[in-house]
Amino acid sequence: MKSQIRNTVVMLAAGAMLAGVSGCGKQQSAAAGAGRADAAANLAESLKVDLSGIKSQDGQPLLLALETKTPPPRPKDPDALPETDPGHWYDMEYAGWNTAKENIPASPKDGAIGKRVIAIINGDHPYLTAYSAGMKKVAEAYRMKLRILSPNWKVDVQNQMLDEAVNEKPDLIILIALDAKVAILQVRKVNQAGIPIILSNMHPDNEAMRYAICWTGPDDWGQFRMLAKVWADKLNRKGGVAYVRHAPGGSPFFARTFGPASELTAYAPDIKTLDMQAPGFEAAKTQQVVSDWIMRFGDKLVGICAADDSAQAIGIAEACKKAGRSDIVVVAAGNSKVGMDAVKAGEIHAITYQSAEADGAVALKAGADWFNGLTVEPVRYLPKHVITQTDVDTFQPAQW
Amino acid sequence: MSERTTQFTRSLGGLFHRAGIFGAVVLILAIGALVSPKFLTAGNLLNTVDSVMLLGIVAVGVAFVTYSGHYADLSVPTTMAFSGVMAVEMLRFGFVPALLAGLATGLGIGLVNALMVGRLRVNPIIWTLAMSYLTMGVMRWLWSNQQIYPDVKGGDTGAGRLFTELYRHEVLSRIPLPMVILALFAVAGHYVLTRTAFGQQLKLVGSNPSMAAMTGVRMPRTVGLAFVLSALAASVGGILITSLSKVGAYYNGEGYDFDAVTAVVLGGVMLTGGRGSMLGVLGGVLMLGLMSNILTLLGVDTFAQRIVKGAVFLAVVGVSSLLARRMGRDDA
Numbered sequence: 186m187k188s189q190i191r192n193t194v195v196m197l198a199a200g201a202m203l204a205g206v207s208g209c210g211k212q213q214s215a216a217a218g219a220g221r222a223d224a225a226a227n228l229a230e231s232l233k234v235d236l237s238g239i240k241s242q243d244g245q246p247l248l249l250a251l252e253t254k255t256p257p258p259r260p261k262d263p264d265a266l267p268e269t270d271p272g273h274w275y276d277m278e279y280a281g282w283n284t285a286k287e288n289i290p291a292s293p294k295d296g297a298i299g300k301r302v303i304a305i306i307n308g309d310h311p312y313l314t315a316y317s318a319g320m321k322k323v324a325e326a327y328r329m330k331l332r333i334l335s336p337n338w339k340v341d342v343q344n345q346m347l348d349e350a351v352n353e354k355p356d357l358i359i360l361i362a363l364d365a366k367v368a369i370l371q372v373r374k375v376n377q378a379g380i381p382i383i384l385s386n387m388h389p390d391n392e393a394m395r396y397a398i399c400w401t402g403p404d405d406w407g408q409f410r411m412l413a414k415v416w417a418d419k420l421n422r423k424g425g426v427a428y429v430r431h432a433p434g435g436s437p438f439f440a441r442t443f444g445p446a447s448e449l450t451a452y453a454p455d456i457k458t459l460d461m462q463a464p465g466f467e468a469a470k471t472q473q474v475v476s477d478w479i480m481r482f483g484d485k486l487v488g489i490c491a492a493d494d495s496a497q498a499i500g501i502a503e504a505c506k507k508a509g510r511s512d513i514v515v516v517a518a519g520n521s522k523v524g525m526d527a528v529k530a531g532e533i534h535a536i537t538y539q540s541a542e543a544d545g546a547v548a549l550k551a552g553a554d555w556f557n558g559l560t561v562e563p564v565r566y567l568p569k570h571v572i573t574q575t576d577v578d579t580f581q582p583a584q585w
Numbered sequence: 586m587s588e589r590t591t592q593f594t595r596s597l598g599g600l601f602h603r604a605g606i607f608g609a610v611v612l613i614l615a616i617g618a619l620v621s622p623k624f625l626t627a628g629n630l631l632n633t634v635d636s637v638m639l640l641g642i643v644a645v646g647v648a649f650v651t652y653s654g655h656y657a658d659l660s661v662p663t664t665m666a667f668s669g670v671m672a673v674e675m676l677r678f679g680f681v682p683a684l685l686a687g688l689a690t691g692l693g694i695g696l697v698n699a700l701m702v703g704r705l706r707v708n709p710i711i712w713t714l715a716m717s718y719l720t721m722g723v724m725r726w727l728w729s730n731q732q733i734y735p736d737v738k739g740g741d742t743g744a745g746r747l748f749t750e751l752y753r754h755e756v757l758s759r760i761p762l763p764m765v766i767l768a769l770f771a772v773a774g775h776y777v778l779t780r781t782a783f784g785q786q787l788k789l790v791g792s793n794p795s796m797a798a799m800t801g802v803r804m805p806r807t808v809g810l811a812f813v814l815s816a817l818a819a820s821v822g823g824i825l826i827t828s829l830s831k832v833g834a835y836y837n838g839e840g841y842d843f844d845a846v847t848a849v850v851l852g853g854v855m856l857t858g859g860r861g862s863m864l865g866v867l868g869g870v871l872m873l874g875l876m877s878n879i880l881t882l883l884g885v886d887t888f889a890q891r892i893v894k895g896a897v898f899l900a901v902v903g904v905s906s907l908l909a910r911r912m913g914r915d916d917a
Contacts, residue, residue, distance in 0.1 A: 311834070314730040433888070463887045467839065468830045473636030473874070477881035480629045481621065496830050503753075503829070507635065508628070522734055523831055585731070 224295035231296030231557050234326050236550065241542040242315070242584045247322055248550060249543055252404065252566040256282045269458075271447040277439060278406040281384075281394035281564045289398060290381050294558035297327040302552060303350040304331065304359040304545075307387060308338035311521075311585040312541045313361075316386070319542030320359075323549040331549070340364050347371050351378045357552045361386045365436065368393040381555065385548035388436035394563065398555055401547045404566040405437055408537045409444030409518070414452055415535045415571050416445065416488060416516045422453035424487030427478050429471055429501065430463035431492035431518075438463070441492040441518055459486060464500075466493055471500025479508045486510075491517040494524025494536045502532040520572055522583035529577050538570035541584050606852050606868035613875045621882045629878065637874035638763040639822050639829075640844050641867060644852075645770045646818025647845040648866045649811040652778070654791040654858025655702060655709040657846040658815040660716040664694045665838030667720050668820035669827025670728065673748070676739040680747045684824060691820020694720060698816065699809030709812075724835040732834035735827075752828035763825055770818060775863040777814075787811060792859025847898045848873050855905055 239247040256279040260272040267273060304320060306313050317333050324331035334350075336342035340363045350358055351374065358375050360382060362368035368389030375382040376396035384393065386402040394400060420426070428446070431437040442461055449456045459482050464470040471491075478486055491497040494517035505513050517524060519536030527533040547565055555561050572580055617624035643661060650658045672687030698716060701707045739745025754762040778784040786807045789797040798804055819838070826837050852869025854861025876897070880890045 309725060309730050310836075311730065311732045460884060461886070462881070465840070465887075466836070469636060469639055469826065473632070473877060474881055474887070476632035476636065477629075477878055480623050480626075480632065481882050481884075495832065499830050504632075507632070526736075526831075 224293070227296035227298050228294060228557060229296070231298045231327065231553065234297075234553075236323065236326055236546075239322050239326065241319065241540055243540070243580050243582060245540060245543075245580065247319060247542055247546050249540065249568045251547065252407075252568050253562065253564075254279075254282075254404070254407065254566070259283070268443055269447050269450045271450075274406070274439065274443055274447065276391055277388060277436060278444075280388050280391045281397075281400045284391055284394040284563065286563075287395045288376050289396070290379060292555050292558045295556065297329060297553035297556040299328055299330070300356040300552075300556055301330045301353075302332070302357045302359065302549065303353065303355045304333045304385075304548070305343060305346050305350065305361070306333060306335050307343070307361040307363045309335050315541035315584040316545035318545070319540075320545035320549045322542070323546045323553065327549075327553050329549070329553075336363065338363065340367055344371065347375065351375060351380060354378075354380065356381075356556070358382045359385055359548050359552065362389040362393065363387075363435075365390045365393075372396040381552075383548055383551055383555075386544055388440075399551050399561050399563050399565060401551050401565040402544055402567065403539045404569055405440035405518075406444045407566065408539070408569040408571075409441055410448040411569050412490075412516050412518075412535060412537050412571050413445035413448040415573070416490065416514060417449055417453035417456055419514045419534050420453070420456060420488050423455040425457050425459040425482055425485040426488035426490065427459045427475075427482075427486060428461040429474065429489065429491040429493075429497050430461055432465070433463060437492060437518070441490070445490055456488070464497075466496045468496045468500040468503065471497045472504045473500075475501050475504035476508065479504060479510055479513075486513060488514045488516070491515065493517060494519045494527065494533060495521045496523075498524055498527050498533055502527060505532075520580055520583065521585055522581075525572065525577050525581055525583055528572060528574055531574065535571050535573045538568075538572050538580060540567060543567055606865050606872060609851075610868055610872055610875065613872065613879065617875065617879045617882075620879055624879070624882060633874040633878045634764070634871070635761065636877070637870050638761065638767050639826055640841065640848060640873065641767045641870040642763065642770055642825070643819055643822040643841050644845040644848040644866050644870050645767075645774045645863065646815040646822075647842075648774065648849045648852075648854055648861065648863065649778075649787065649814045650709070651846065651849050651854045651856060652791050652858055652861055653787050653808050653811040654794065655808060655811065656856055657710065657713070657842065657849075658698070658812060658819070659710060659713040659842050660694060660698060660720065661713075661815065661819045661842045661845060662838035662840070663717045663720040663724070663835070664691050664816050664819040665823030665826060665841060666835050667691070667694065667724055668823035669837050670724055670733065670833040670835065672824050673733050673735050673738050673827060673833030676735055676742070676744045676748055679742060680739075680744040683744060683748065687824045688817070688820050691816045691823065692813065694820075695813035695816025696809075698812040699805075702812055703807075703809030704805040721835055728835070730835075732832045735831060735833070738833075748828055749831050750828075752825050766821065766825070770821075771863050771867055774866075778863060783807065783810060788859050790858070792857075844873065847894065850898065850905070851901050853905075856902065857906075 236248050241247050259275050260266060263273050263275045334346045336346055343363050358380055369392045372382055372393040373396050382397050384397045384400040428442045430442050446458055462474050464474045489501050491501060498517045501515050515533045516535045517533055520538050524536045528536055544567060551561050551565055623629055647658055668687040668691040671690040672683045675683040675686035701712050702709045735748040736745040756762055756765050786802045789802055790807050823838055827833050848869035849866055851872050852865035
């Protein structure tokens with residue numbers, strides 16, 4: 186009796202399971218069909234999204250025409266070349282261009298609309314506030330669910346945020362790496378979790394590029410080579426110059442010093458580097474360094490290149506003014522309001538144009554292109570331009 | 586240790602505290618003259634003084650906290666930034682209201698510090714560090730991580746232009762305004778420390794808190810006032826640094842806490858409190874400026890300069906603690 190009951194229960198349970206599986210299969214099949222239809226519709230709608238009418242705060246189009254480059258052949262041993270040779274910096278300047286990709290997920294080709302994206306930036310700074318604003322504009326256009334996290338310049342916090350992001354399994358992660366070397370581990374971890382990742386703004390180590398769909402951001406080396414030529418022309422290609430450097434550790438520390446210095450080796454060999462210092466982003470400290478330079482080098486010092494057109498540029502202007510050295514030609518990385526005001530006032534000869542909003546927008550746009558199944562180049566540069574007194578008004582009001 | 590050795594150590598300690606910083610300044614001036622013929626020129630020395638004026642103003646305030654035996658005020662950088670940002674924000678109401686708002690912000694932070702450290706006896710380092718985080722968060726939240734500009738906030742009133750010219754203004758067309766403010770602060774600070782009842786009470790609180798309490802010194806008020814003076818000096822420094830950089834931003838003032846306490850300690854104010862002078866603090870500030878000047882003239886890069894600055898700080902703290910112990914200050 187007991188076994189009969191047991192057998193009956195087993196038969197009923199098996200029957201229920203079979204019915205369930207069969208029903209579930211039908212539902213899945215229907216869902217898959219509906220999913221395919223939804224994906225196709227989503228892709229079609231996503232491809233129709235037009236970002237051309239969206240503007241940045243400075244009135245420029247949010248998504249400017251991107252630039253590309255053809256990397257020259259790599260020197261056999263870049264490290265063996267002197268720092269004044271552009272080839273010495275090859276692996277930094279062309280990071281990502283020739284990197285073999287590994288385990289990159291295939292595009293789902295189901296459109297960008299509604300996708301969940303987590304962007305982990307590097308810290309809190311007015312530039313990054315504008316960067317985030319640009320990214321949000323693209324997210325709104327594609328109706329993406331975007332979350333932006335800031336570790337406030339702490340690598341350990343960024344690692345923790347990345348772990349949490351991986352656990353959430355978003356459709357895409359965007360990362361501004363705080364440390365070029367740590368980025369290798371960070372990007373590999375995301376890649377191994379099967380989540381696509383895009384790198385932005387700061388150049389990580391070349392090895393990190395293997396696991397990322399692409400890198401987007403300013404062509405710091407390229408724009409500083411361009412700025413160097415404008416600077417050298419103003420200096421009649423001769424004289425002594427000095428560099429106020431960016432914060433150590435990140436790619437701008439090298440690009441904004443050795444970009445121009447190595448460019449001038451060929452373009453204006455009679456321009457000599459007198460000194461390089463990194464006093465931080467504080468006007469009073471920069472003023473002190475520049476006053477000391479003026480005292481130390483006297484009339485030999487004819488030009489100063491700054492990694493920042495805000496506090497550093499103010500410090501330079503104050504030191505030059507107090508020493509009665511308005512002849513010193515100052516150029517800087519831009520384009521903050523303070524920097525553009527200084528260009529207008531004639532205190533800075535030229536600054537680079539680097540749209541912070543476009544920087545953020547380009548990163549997410551690359552993600553949207555990837556969801557849409559479009560070609561995404563390994564590196565996407567923001568356009569380069571040098572702002573002088575003749576066209577500074579075009580770029581105002583400033584983004585930050 | 587023999588009586589004679591002890592006496593020698595005590596007189597050496599006394600000499601160190603009386604002439605230490607100015608002996609060091611003379612020494613560094615001599616080294617500078619050997620390093621570069623341009624070092625002792627009026628232009629170079631004026632540039633050096635010019636570069637440490639803001640630090641001097643802030644250090645005068647921090648000196649009261651250190652003198653009271655409460656080490657340092659770590660909320661100085663954000664007090665500077667918050668005062669500057671508030672001043673810029675209030676430029677829409679005019680130049681004077683903006684300055685008053687900046688000063689009121691600093692005083693407000695100082696009063697909270699005074700209440701917590703003075704009355705509730707919270708650890709000064711932990712509390713001022715926490716205050717620093719709090720005010721930084723408030724600034725970032727209120728202004729959405731953005732910097733604000735005097736010319737924009739001042740609108741057409743001209744207040745913005747007046748504000749950015751504040752740091753650059755020269756009294757009698759020759760003396761920079763921050764230098765005048767520093768001189769006034771130093772004289773007032775010296776007077777308060779040496780000629781007022783508050784100065785005497787602060788000395789007693791710093792050197793022997795138990796004795797101070799027994800003799801009826803109102804500890805909360807005395808310690809609290811030291812923090813209020815520190816915040817006041819930081820807010821003046823903050824308004825000036827904002828005027829210099831033409832930007833109201835949460836990061837203005839970064840690093841001024843360590844630089845100020847370095848100058849104060851270099852100047853002979855003991856971390857254990859109760860010893861030192863405003864003249865010494867000015868010497869410490871000047872010493873920092875001269876060190877940076879000489880190192881840059883020598884072509885030493887900024888990273889190595891930081892190592893030198895840190896090493897000097899450690900050496901001075903170590904030596905002064907050792908001498909203080911030998912002079913009978915076991916709490917050093």
